């Protein structure tokens with residue numbers, strides 16, 4: 001018995017239709033592939049362009065004034081025009097900023113001194129830390145917990161910083177006075193609990209602290225080795241200029257709005273620094289930190 005094949009028998013018309021359908025499908029498939037390739041190329045192009053723009057502009061907008069790995073044997077000085085801020089305050093000849101700017105030096109404080117101060121900061125701050133990302137220890141209230149060694153190193157370091165500021169800005173160092181607040185700071189990456197812990201906001205020291213005319217920062221730890229983030233940023237109208245902290249590095253600047261600045265958020269590790277501030281107004285002068293007469297020696301604080 002022969003088996004008959006069921007189905008529609010092909011006529012010349014039906015096979016022409018079939019071919020047309022096949023051709024249509026192939027064309028549709030090809031154009032969908034073309035679409036995908038074009039979209040991919042466009043996406044790659046746009047991503048490339050955005051990355052290029054980001055890196056080129058970020059480079060244009062951020063300049064490193066001094067990197068952590070450099071060692072400055074002489075102050076690196078950048079002058080900027082003084083703001084009008086100082087006109088709102090009494091003028092003190094030989095001190096009130098008329099030459100403004102910022103400078104960085106690695107030759108005023110030795111690494112050994114920075115390391116000693118760092119150990120004292122660690123000890124003092126372990127007694128008085130905050131819960132947030134930033135803790136400060138006022139040097140005057142902290143003096144007692146840190147002892148005589150601290151008082152002595154601080155006195156020497158402070159007078160050398162005062163001298164280099166006076167030389168750089170053409171001042172009479174005798175007309176400059178230490179002012180409040182002058183403090184140790186410790187910053188890590190834990191989140192801030194109060195607005196006082198939010199150290200990263202742009203600010204002007206003369207506005208924030210009132211009495212400041214010259215701010216100096218003595219760094220006690222190294223950017224990139226002991227902590228990440230935490231660079232100091234001068235926020236100029238056209239670009240950001242950063243200072244990378246290094247143990248023993250001193251950065252100083254006139255405190256008005258010509259030196260708007262902030263500190264980048266610390267992303268890992270711990271950053272230690274001391275803020276030492278000077279005023280021209282004797283009414284805001286404070287003494288060097290000292291130990292109360294007859295204070296008893298705290299265990300482990302004197303050497």
Ligand SMILES: O=C(O)CCC(=O)C(=O)O
Nearest residue numbers: 185205217232263273275
């Ligand atoms: O720690 C720093 O680098 C800067 C701190 C600061 O801006 C300040 O104490 O006013």
Ligand SMILES: [Fe+2]
Nearest residue numbers: 203204205261
């Ligand atoms: Fe500041």
